[in-house]
Amino acid sequence: MLQISCPFCGDRAESEFSYGGEAGIARPSDPDALSDAQWADYLFMRKNPRGKHRELWNHAQGCRRWFEVERDTVTYAISASRKLARRDNHNR
Amino acid sequence: MKKYSALSLLTNALSQNRNWSEAWRSPEPKRQYDVVIVGGGGHGLATAYYLAKEHGVRNIAVLEKGWIGGGNTGRNTTIVRSNYLWTESSLLYEKSLKLWEGLSQDLNYNVMFSQRGVYNLGHSLQDMRDIERRVGANRLNGIDAEVVTTEQIKLAVPLINTSPRSRYPILGASLQRRAGVARHDAVAWGFARAADALGVDIIQQCEVTGINRDGGRVSGIQTTRGTINTNKVGVVVAGNASVLAGMAGLRMPIESHPLQALVSEPMKPVLDTVIMSNAVHGYISQSDKGELVIGAGIDAYTGYGQRGSFQTIEHTLEAIIELFPMFSRVRMLRQWGGIVDICPDACPIISRTSVDGLYFNCGWGTGGFKATPGSGWTFAHTIARDEPHELNAPFELRRFETGALIDEHGAAAVAH
Secondary structure, eight states: OOEEEETTTEEEEGGGOEEEEESOOOOOSOGGGSOHHHHHHHHTOBOOOSSEEEEEEEOTTTTOOEEEEEEETTTOOEEEEEOOOOOSSSOO | OOOOOHHHHHHHHHTTTOOOOOSSOOOOOOSBOSEEEEOOSHHHHHHHHHHHHHHOOOOEEEEOSSOTTOSGGGTSOOEEOOOOSSHHHHHHHHHHHHHHHTHHHHHTSOOOOBOOOEEEEEOSHHHHHHHHHHHHHHHHTTOOOEEEOHHHHHHHOTTSOOOTTSSSOOOEEEEETTOEEOOHHHHHHHHHHHHHHTTOEEEOSOOEEEEEEETTEEEEEEETTEEEEOSOEEEOOGGGHHHHHHHTTOOBSOEEEEEEEEEEOOOSOOOOSEEEETTTTEEEEEOTTSOEEEEEEEOSSOOOSSOOOHHHHHHHHHHHHHHOGGGGGOOEEEEEEEEEEEOTTSOOEEEEOSSBTEEEEEOOTTOOGGGHHHHHHHHHHHHHHSSOOTTTGGGSTTHHHHOOOOOOTTTSSSOO
């Protein structure tokens, strides 16, 4: 089981969290302008890297807030955990 | 290839079994092949076999970075069935099941395919409605399926807990009698031996490090044992599909997750069929060695580590003990993980790509073993003809652009 550091609550067991997949996928600001291939890329295509991965977790059984974790997908070691950056556009 | 038979067993026994020849050669890679298959698991070896057998391609290499069958082929719970909900997937898996039924004879290798039946349990009214719908859909597609009652289950599997007072009472099940299990290692070895006999070069300890392209076409691949020129590359690498796709500048709708399984100490025969439960998420059968073979769900996070979390196993064993209280005292012998390639619609990708001559077969997720022969058969057709067979045409990558997804999440008798 992973030990995940919630930036709001501190270190907790993985079973308190739910996984949200790849972080930093920005919703296109004008979906109508996209081709089907571009929309499919946004909806379905993932980096799925072997190594460092930026991903979203939700502290479902705690503060219920989303945050970002940097984790190695081979060693499973977590190298960083941070609050989501606030941006001006539609990015998460 | 020396044919295996009762006579060959006898003559080799007379010479103290010292004269068996190797089941397949270990050749040095050539500089050029007509087709290179990346990935020496069951699906890759089956692809090479059917390319040689059905399409007459002779100059084929299968490259494997470890040893053949050392990935998910040797790590799964060996269940074979075809009771999927949607027509596209049930026809694909049924093609595979039909190939399974003649596979030992076809390969001249005993893959120990045992059609002992598979029960998919229902624990709620909604489960039973879904089961009736799926059984009806299967029968319309010519696939054997039936709905059985709690009493029929208890009669067939006396150990199972059918108490109406249990946390998840068993209200009934679907049963596919032609489904069952096969010996996974034998599947890899049988396909390897039969492919080798048709001239396929199986090259182990050979990792692909790059895919060469010339214009929009594949021109060769780079490996840890040198560069190989070829115009056709078929990639069948399960959990590593995104990594290989990246070498050709492609993106895949795949996320790789750890999936675990475990076996108990060997016991006298107690369970002669396969029991699967979607709601409590466990599946169990007993191997010919007597071990209980138990499969878990995937870990929530993505990972390539070929191991998973204890809480996932704990969750599965809670379900198994709920169903079979007497197994609470059985000791578990070992547990392991494999890396499965999960697709958004829980269906595979058997497809051409935007790079000419580059084909991908991936996205089988948690249920690829049952499809081994059918996957190889359709992928071989796709590579040889440069177009999909009608069975795998719905499973091309373009479905993610057209929106024609085949949603088997939860519909395919188990949650993926």
